Amino acid sequence: MMPTGAAIEARDLTKTYGKEVRALDGLGFTVEAGTVFGLLGPNGAGKSTTVKILTTLSRPDSGQASVAGVDVLASPDRVRWAIGLVAQRSGVDLEGTGRENLTLQGQVYGLRGTELRTRVGELLERFGLAEAADRVARGYSGGMQRRLDIAMGLIHRPRVLFLDEPTTGLDPEVRADMWAEIAHLSGNEGLTILLTTHYLEEADRLAGRLAIVDRGRVVAEGSPNELKGELRGDAIQVELGDPQADGQASAALDRVPGVWEVTVEGRSLRARTENGSAAVPAVLQALEAGGIRVASVTIARPSLDDVYLRHTGRSLTRTEEHL
Amino acid sequence: MSTTLTHSWFMTMRHLRNLARQPWWIAITLVQPVIWLLLFGAVFKATADIPGFAADSYVDFLTPGIVVMTAAFAGGWAGMGVIEDLNRGVIDRFLVSPVRRPALITGRLVQLGIVSLIQSLIVIGLGLLIGARFPGGVVGLAVLVGCSALLGGSLGALSNGMALLARKEETVIAASNFVLLPLTFLSSAFMQRDLVPGWIQSVARYNPVEWTVQAGREALTVSPDWGLVLSRASLLAVLCAACTWLATRAFRSYQRSI
Numbered sequence: 001m002m003p004t005g006a007a008i009e010a011r012d013l014t015k016t017y018g019k020e021v022r023a024l025d026g027l028g029f030t031v032e033a034g035t036v037f038g039l040l041g042p043n044g045a046g047k048s049t050t051v052k053i054l055t056t057l058s059r060p061d062s063g064q065a066s067v068a069g070v071d072v073l074a075s076p077d078r079v080r081w082a083i084g085l086v087a088q089r090s091g092v093d094l095e096g097t098g099r100e101n102l103t104l105q106g107q108v109y110g111l112r113g114t115e116l117r118t119r120v121g122e123l124l125e126r127f128g129l130a131e132a133a134d135r136v137a138r139g140y141s142g143g144m145q146r147r148l149d150i151a152m153g154l155i156h157r158p159r160v161l162f163l164d165e166p167t168t169g170l171d172p173e174v175r176a177d178m179w180a181e182i183a184h185l186s187g188n189e190g191l192t193i194l195l196t197t198h199y200l201e202e203a204d205r206l207a208g209r210l211a212i213v214d215r216g217r218v219v220a221e222g223s224p225n226e227l228k229g230e231l232r233g234d235a236i237q238v239e240l241g242d243p244q245a246d247g248q249a250s251a252a253l254d255r256v257p258g259v260w261e262v263t264v265e266g267r268s269l270r271a272r273t274e275n276g277s278a279a280v281p282a283v284l285q286a287l288e289a290g291g292i293r294v295a296s297v298t299i300a301r302p303s304l305d306d307v308y309l310r311h312t313g314r315s316l317t318r319t320e321e322h323l
Numbered sequence: 324m325s326t327t328l329t330h331s332w333f334m335t336m337r338h339l340r341n342l343a344r345q346p347w348w349i350a351i352t353l354v355q356p357v358i359w360l361l362l363f364g365a366v367f368k369a370t371a372d373i374p375g376f377a378a379d380s381y382v383d384f385l386t387p388g389i390v391v392m393t394a395a396f397a398g399g400w401a402g403m404g405v406i407e408d409l410n411r412g413v414i415d416r417f418l419v420s421p422v423r424r425p426a427l428i429t430g431r432l433v434q435l436g437i438v439s440l441i442q443s444l445i446v447i448g449l450g451l452l453i454g455a456r457f458p459g460g461v462v463g464l465a466v467l468v469g470c471s472a473l474l475g476g477s478l479g480a481l482s483n484g485m486a487l488l489a490r491k492e493e494t495v496i497a498a499s500n501f502v503l504l505p506l507t508f509l510s511s512a513f514m515q516r517d518l519v520p521g522w523i524q525s526v527a528r529y530n531p532v533e534w535t536v537q538a539g540r541e542a543l544t545v546s547p548d549w550g551l552v553l554s555r556a557s558l559l560a561v562l563c564a565a566c567t568w569l570a571t572r573a574f575r576s577y578q579r580s581i
């Protein structure tokens with residue numbers, strides 16, 4: 001692939017596991033140097049597969065990719081010097097201490113002696129692990145292990161950092177700390193971050209641009225605001241009294257003017273409208289006329305969830321709940 | 324090449340350090356060969372009375388056999404450590420770093436060799452204590468321990484490769500169980516070569532455990548046939564190199580499967 005100015009470039013990536021599972025189906029995107037790019041998608045969307053390919057762990061069936069200007073398929077060895085990876089399933093050696101984990105990681109990248117010791121000490125300090133540095137990582141909390149993971153990914157000052165679901169499974173407060181840490185990293189000159197997540201809020205907070213991934217393809221791409229801006233008006237969300245299966249509820253709303261994109265999943269009905277507060281009475285009336293009970297109504301400015309819903313026909317938060 | 328050696332050493336240090344943190348593992352590893360020596364020695368004591376049995380006492384004969392068996396078993400089970408590292412994502416982390424692939428195998432094998440050395444010394448020491456005599460002296464013992472390390476390394480590399488291909492604990496356990504005992508008993512580890520059935524003698528010629536036992540025992544005699552020792556030791560060295568190469572190749576298969 002021709003090197004470009006982009007820090008990451010993926011084009012037409014496909015990958016099939018066995019005969020059945022098509023993990024990537026023509027996925028592609030471009031990440032400018034020095035930015036945070038989010039891959040947002042539900043479980044099984046192909047986020048980790050993409051990260052594995054871009055970090056040289058795995059190879060695509062077809063397609064092209066370059067990272068830090070180096071072709072991933074042609075020169076994986078050169079790519080490895082330029083990247084740091086925080087994998088979804090950690091990579092910490094639980095029998096080693098934080099300091100030992102970091103030291104070995106540094107040695108692998110050719111750091112030695114005082115330089116190595118200084119760098120390790122610096123990272124332990126920066127990620128709040130100085131006190132626990134000489135304890136075995138098995139005893140670390142989830143948040144501490146994750147911070148150690150990130151520190152290891154940074155030891156050789158990579159140009160591109162991959163964070164695969166860095167906050168999944170962490171407590172909300174720990175997650176907020178982690179967000180601050182990641183936001184801080186991205187402020188550092190030059191570092192490009194590719195972040196995958198299935199938390200909308202995380203993508204919204206951290207990513208300058210993001211791609212919504214569904215079934216191995218990018219279904220939408222842009223900054224969070226651009227993506228939300230594509231959606232005109234407000235979102236109306238109605239919690240129905242009973243689950244709907246036969247399309248009766250959406251049929252009822254077809255006749256209401258100024259309401260569009262009506263979708264029903266179980267007891268949840270969503271629709272879009274120019275002006276939420278003006279449309280609610282008409283919506284309620286139409287549902288009542290159709291004999292459908294209503295439990296609650298909310299009006300919201302468009303969120304990334306709405307963007308996701310619009311592009312995939314499914315709600316991301318719902319998808320998660322059903323797991 | 325020198326980078327590969329340095330990386331191997333870093334990996335060896337990690338494995339040794341992690342072992343040192345598991346007191347139970349250490350205790351079992353050190354006590355097990357002792358139990359084998361005492362147990363087999365007691366059970367098969369009468370063997371020395373069989374007409375045609377050359378050694379003066381069965382411990383003289385058995386001690387080298389236990390040294391070899393211990394190394395073979397340590398090697399055969401080595402893949403379990405790979406499974407653990409795979410499950411924890413440690414191997415994936417190394418694979419996306421510039422670490423040399425062979426070092427990920429050789430680091431483990433060097434650690435295995437060091438552990439085997441300690442186990443061998445314990446078995447030999449205990450053997451001497453309960454009356455075994457080795458006319459071949461220190462040189463003979465060094466040959467025995469060295470060849471055992473090569474055998475352990477070969478089986479260890481195969482076990483590591485198997486772990487990378489199968490990625491399942493159960494498979495490694497099944498394969499080790501399937502291979503180790505037959506290999507040990509299809510050799511002269513416990514019984515003099517010309518006293519076992521002819522078909523076992525034929526099969527044993529292709530058995531690396533037998534090569535090790537032969538080299539070790541020969542080197543421990545009063546006047547060893549060094550030609551025989553050297554030929555068996557060379558076979559073991561070639562085998563160990565080949566198995567290490569195979570295990571390193573297994574990373575490719577692993578990476579293709581993820």
Ligand SMILES: Nc1ncnc2c1ncn2[C@@H]1O[C@H](COP(=O)(O)OP(=O)(O)OP(=O)(O)O)[C@@H](O)[C@H]1O
Pocket residue numbers: 017018021022023041042043044045046047048049050088198580581
């Ligand atoms: N090693 C593998 N062998 C077989 N199938 C796999 C393998 N790795 C991933 N898959 C399948 O490929 C698809 C994409 O998986 P991937 O891990 O990329 O999803 P993801 O977006 O990271 O999901 P999650 O949010 O759960 O981490 C899934 O259907 C998954 O089951």
Ligand SMILES: [Mg+2]
Pocket residue numbers: 047048049088164165
């Ligand atoms: Mg994933």
